[in-house]
Amino acid sequence: MADTTTTPATEEPKISFRNGNKPVWCPGCGDHSVLGALVGALERLKLKPEMTAVISGIGCSSRLPGYLSCYGFNSIHGRAIPIATGVKLSRPELTVVVPIGDGDCFAIGGGHVAHAVRRNIDLTLIVMDNEIYGLTKGQASPTTPLGTKTKTTAYGAYEKPFNPLEVMLAYGCSYVAQGFAGDIKYLTGLFADAIQHPGLSFIDVVSPCPTYRGGMEQYKTLRAMQHILTPENHNEHDWDAAHKLTRDKSQMHIGVFYREPRESYLETQEHLREKAHKLKAQAVEDIANVYR
Numbered sequence: 001m002a003d004t005t006t007t008p009a010t011e012e013p014k015i016s017f018r019n020g021n022k023p024v025w026c027p028g029c030g031d032h033s034v035l036g037a038l039v040g041a042l043e044r045l046k047l048k049p050e051m052t053a054v055i056s057g058i059g060c061s062s063r064l065p066g067y068l069s070c071y072g073f074n075s076i077h078g079r080a081i082p083i084a085t086g087v088k089l090s091r092p093e094l095t096v097v098v099p100i101g102d103g104d105c106f107a108i109g110g111g112h113v114a115h116a117v118r119r120n121i122d123l124t125l126i127v128m129d130n131e132i133y134g135l136t137k138g139q140a141s142p143t144t145p146l147g148t149k150t151k152t153t154a155y156g157a158y159e160k161p162f163n164p165l166e167v168m169l170a171y172g173c174s175y176v177a178q179g180f181a182g183d184i185k186y187l188t189g190l191f192a193d194a195i196q197h198p199g200l201s202f203i204d205v206v207s208p209c210p211t212y213r214g215g216m217e218q219y220k221t222l223r224a225m226q227h228i229l230t231p232e233n234h235n236e237h238d239w240d241a242a243h244k245l246t247r248d249k250s251q252m253h254i255g256v257f258y259r260e261p262r263e264s265y266l267e268t269q270e271h272l273r274e275k276a277h278k279l280k281a282q283a284v285e286d287i288a289n290v291y292r
């Protein structure tokens with residue numbers, strides 16, 4: 001009897017990054033789209049699950065690795081970036097993606113962001129920015145707009161919100177982009193582009209939390225404000241133009257704000273190794289032997 005389970009030699013087996021677990025996010029949560037777009041991007045790039053690691057911290061968004069078939073770690077609050085850095089340094093051949101919430105990234109783990117940027121470590125940092133702490137049921141986060149009433153700001157948020165895109169540009173990030181969870185098709189392409197960027201790529205995804213901030217109607221408002229960046233209307237290599245865009249709130253600019261070809265951390269390390277080799281620097285083992 002013919003073996004019907006065998007894949008014909010000419011047909012490539014379909015790789016799926018979904019592991020079959022059903023997301024527990026609320027209906028309408030932007031995180032569903034981010035998951036769909038990330039899976040689409042990884043599959044479009046023909047990456048292999050065994051060569052991919054998705055590292056998160058804590059929060060609604062950080063549940064994401066639990067729905068994927070690749071390596072994943074739903075780690076500790078604010079520490080997704082250093083853990084992902086360790087994964088990348090120890091296994092440089094892996095593609096490492098960090099889905100993270102706005103609070104996890106810019107409050108609890110805020111100190112790690114600047115150092116990942118200055119190292120230009122090869123990670124893709126996807127902020128699912130819903131301007132609230134969703135998992136803990138609706139407290140103000142670093143990106144909550146002024147005047148917003150939340151569980152912790154009964155009279156309206158009074159601390160000036162972070163502008164993630166402006167902050168990342170000011171830090172010197174080599175890839176800064178904004179996406180929108182209401183446009184999964186565009187988001188898929190944006191993620192695929194960011195994953196291929198050598199060095200740290202940062203995408204701030206406007207990812208609504210309809211349960212604790214804004215309801216479902218915000219999708220309509222945001223969609224009306226959407227403005228796609230193209231080579232005709234924006235030069236992504238112009239830092240000043242990108243900076244101007246980060247401050248323009250009259251529209252929701254979507255796409256790559258800034259891109260700078262720059263040596264990644266691993267490339268720098270490789271060049272240092274070559275330099276040391278040329279100078280005939282002693283191997284660490286030889287130095288250690290002196291003290292044995």
Ligand code: SF4
Pocket residue numbers: 024025026028029030031060061130134135208209210211212
């Ligand atoms: Fe999404 Fe908000 Fe529900 Fe969390 S609480 S799953 S962020 S809609």
